[in-house]
Amino acid sequence: MSTEDIKNKLTERGLKVTPQRMAILEAIYNLKNHPTAENIIDYIKKMHPNIATGTVYKVLGALVDNRLVKKVKTENDIMRYDGVMKSHHHLYCMESDVIKDYVDEELDELLQNYFAKKNLPGFKIEDIVLQVKGTFNK
Amino acid sequence: MSTEDIKNKLTERGLKVTPQRMAILEAIYNLKNHPTAENIIDYIKKMHPNIATGTVYKVLGALVDNRLVKKVKTENDIMRYDGVMKSHHHLYCMESDVIKDYVDEELDELLQNYFAKKNLPGFKIEDIVLQVKGTFNK
DNA sequence: CTCCTAAAAGAGAATGATTCTCATCTAAAT
DNA sequence: ATTTAGATGAGAATCATTCTCTTTTAGGAG
The missing domain is CATH 3.30.1490 (Dna Ligase; domain 1)
Structure with missing residues (x-):
């Protein structure tokens, strides 16, 4: 999933292309096993060492609302995120x-x-x- | 589901029969739509007006651990409880x-x-x- | 390129569902 | 009746997540 592909996914949905959104989507596509918000924050901290936790949650919320990302939850764990939108x-x-x-x-x-x-x-x-x-x- | 039935369910699992546990199980079996902890507390407050929230969660946890109750969760809601243990x-x-x-x-x-x-x-x-x-x- | 605007990010406070802690109570066995 | 281990109570603690308000910025228009 190239940077250009990620950018297109955002614009297709009428979302602004911000560095934070790009980085978070990249994290979701590259991390395995349905990353948590914390996993995502750890992944992107190299490029965004000071990103606010609230911002990550807000971005994730926007991505979910615009159907670029799904939430995945079990009975015994915190919220996880899934970039595979095709039914599975x-x-x-x-x-x-x-x-x-x-x-x-x-x-x-x-x-x-x-x-x-x-x-x-x-x-x-x-x-x-x-x-x-x-x-x-x- | 009679009081006797509920009592038997507890003893079968080696759980002590306490008034709180009886009341909470009764609530779960009688309430519809997978009650939340709060629903359960509201239901039993007539007989147990001062029950501690922490106790409700603890009882629910014990019931789940001993397979008398299941947790049910969706992506967008708080934990709910289900007394139907048969696979569905x-x-x-x-x-x-x-x-x-x-x-x-x-x-x-x-x-x-x-x-x-x-x-x-x-x-x-x-x-x-x-x-x-x-x-x-x- | 500049300006503008609405959306997005930042920083940290707030929320609330749930768990923890420690003292007291009690179910049930003997 | 006594004892003991488990359960409850009261309220504090936890932490994943959301909120608030100010500042920043993406992107469109000119």
């Missing part, structure tokens, strides 16, 4: 609280077909996300 | 942040069969929870 599922380790993206188009299709036939009265489906809870082997 | 899915309204339980045994079987054939290297599955995101019609 999560493998969640109940021991370590680690979340792994799980992409499976066959499964997507299976679920889409299932709910196409299923009647959920009064509920309009926008997304279907599977959380597979288990444990990673050592 | 959630319909989540993205506008109102409301969570509805969704029980569907046919779907459970479909998913069990799917992942029985699927190879997830190094991951032992314990539970599969579907979150169907959408909006409730008015």
